[in-house]
Amino acid sequence: MFDLIEKYWNAEWEPAMVFELFNQGLTLGVGFTAILAALGVVACSSPIYSALYLIGHMVCLALLFLLYNAEFIAAVQVVVYAGAVMILFLFIIALLGAKKEDLKLTDITFEKFLAGSFVGTLFCELLMTLAVGETRPPKGEITQEVLQQVGSAKAIGLTLFSKHLIPFELASALLLVATVGIICLAKFQIPKIRRRSE
Amino acid sequence: MFDWLDPYWFLIIGSVKAVIIAVAVMSAVPALVWLERRLLGRFQVRLGPNRVGPLGLGQLIADSIKLLFKESIVQSSADKFLFHLAPAIVVFTSIVTFSVIPFGTSYELGGETVGLWGANTNIGLLLFLAMSSMGIYGIVMAGFSSNNKYSLMGGLRSSAQMISYELTLGLAALAVVIMTGSLNLAEIVNQQGNIAGWNIWYQPLTFLLFFVAGIAETNRAPFDLPEAEQELVAGFFTEYSGMKFSMFFMGEYINMITMSALVTVLFLGGWHAPVDFLDVPIIWFVGKVFFLLCVFIWIRATFPRIRYDRLMAFGWKFLLPLSLGNMLIYGTLKALSII
Structure with missing residues (x-):
């Protein structure tokens, strides 16, 4: 990612770059939205909003697939996960009556610490992919x-x-x-x- | 001067097409409402709206203005965010669904090939199914966020109905895909050609299954259970008023147009004329869609609403096995390379 920024920083300005930058910016924006939605799933206190955030996250993933020209997988992602599975989630939540839960994010138990460290490790590993640079064409x-x-x-x-x-x-x-x-x-x-x- | 634009023309053309299609589809809705009211009037041996303007055509302008300026009431117990989001989702998904429909061949325009469709993807049919399944969320959200028993029941009913009939819809469409060997809607149309090649002659049962499931999918009578007046007041949009109320209507009518267009594309040869020498661009497509819309209205005027448990039994115990068997037959025929 950093070499990508560097590349655009050093490049000579030409009008066609508007589209290229737009494409990159779109990918970045959708990716960040996906992360924000995923955070919303965990941090939201009402179950119905959690489910909706999860749907948003899945739609963002489908958009990412679409941006990388994997149309079929994008459609399947929407049909199966966002369309069929999540509607059942919503059904059950709506039928059981969703109550807001008291989430105390501040007091840290041992389990929370364990889960947090696990996710943190995974996230650090994910960050290492930044070094790979630009997306490569399929092999x-x-x-x-x-x-x-x-x-x-x-x-x-x-x-x-x-x-x-x-x-x-x-x-x-x-x-x-x-x-x-x-x-x-x-x-x-x-x-x-x-x-x-x- | 604009040489650098050359590889990106498709983006600009695509945006222009998107705007044109969205505006056209949305402005077709009031006309369709007028058509439905006039036709229903005739079906029930009365006149229908005929006072405002010639043929009552001023009625559609009057209705639109009335809906726009009505007060929008949000009751205090509603979940405000979802309450506002729901109608937007319904309209958005229905317009996006229409984008995959091809309504003409491609033309050369200043060195660029411009197809008369929003998006000619390789997964056109799948994209249609995906977007129409996203439209359910708008209805569920409307039902849930209104904080009203009738709305909740209407929302749940309607989503259960749409999920059940989506299976039949997908399986029926799959039989066509098996025969043509492509998910690309423009290619499906091109393979059909004039009247002898229309898929309806080769797959009459599939056509029937698809059409019935399509009526249920668009929540039209006799499957308009979500808004069953005598049980649920108005179903999931009981609490809505003003423009938000009419946005649900808009979504329903756009879905109706899309479904008619899809039936035209899959079974009635799309933009092709019955005989080759009569080929005029777009006109035939619009004519076929218009005819199917009239059939939709005709069915609404003819059949009484069916009971909810019957609806579910009909969908799961009758239509689904039938469409599975139908698909199996065409798959076998394809494997034996008869079709």
Whole structure:
């Protein structure tokens, strides 16, 4: 990131840079919004606002995917996470009646300290990626040209159903088992065991 | 002088197109309200609005001005922020949803190719589903933030309904995608061509499923459970008044236009004329959408509202298995390379 700033600092000014800077600024803005929304999820005292912040965070992630030309993943992110999963969260919160909770951020317990240090370590590791610099074009057999030709949905489908077929099928079996399990849990009641003494 | 702009023309053209589409769609809403009131009047053997201006056309201006200048009431127990945010989300998502609809071929304009669509992405159909599922949040928020039992029930009902019927909608659209092999809406239209190639002849059941799910998705009668007057006053927008109230209306009508446009694109050959020599840009697309809008209104005038548990049973136990089976059949046909 710093070399990026340096690059724009030293570059000769030309009008086309407006667009380039706009693009970079947009990415940066969306990224910061995502972080702020994530903080809001943790720091908010009312559960409904927490859920809404989480939705905002997911939408920001989808926007980031979109900015990096991964349209398919962006759409899936919105459809599955922001659209389907979070609406169930909101449902349950709205049905149970959301009460504001007393959050005391100031008094630090041992658990909070542990969680904080863990997140802090992760964040420091994340900061190290700043040294990598500008986003690089994708490597491997799916190049930018291939992506332009087939569209990212097709590209993902091709890799999923050829290279990663077994993990994909295993995941689908897992989902099937989970679905059957949910129906069993919701539908059937386990009959009581009859005892002789009764 | 403007050479440096060359690689960025698409951004400028895109912004202009975005403004034009948004304005056009929003200004179509009052006209649609007028059309609905006139048609409903005729369906019910009465005249409908006919006093203000010729054919009652002044009514739409009068209504818009009235709604704009009405007092906006926010009750003190409401969650203010969400209360104001909800109608904005509904209108925003419905306009963004329309952006993926192609309504004409691309033209050369000063060396640049300009397509008559907001965004011709490779994931057009998925983007439509994603944005329409985001629109539910506006309704849930409206129901929740009003702090009113009727609103909450209306909001929950409507989101449950939209989630249930979105599955059928997506699966029906998937059958079309399986046949054409593309998520790109412009390409789906281009593959259909004139009347012999329209998808409705190849997939009549899919068309029916998509249309029924589309009516439920837009919360139109006979599936207008969220605003069932005799049970819920007005559903999720009970507490709204003035312009915010009309923004929910706007969202509903724009969704109606988008759904009609999508049915046109997927099944009725988009902007193509029935026969090749009649091809005029845009006119045919608008005509088909207009026809489908009239069908929407016709259905509203014909069918009574169905009961809520019946609605859910119909969606989950009848439409969903049917659309799954439908998709399976077309998948098999595609695998055997018959279609």
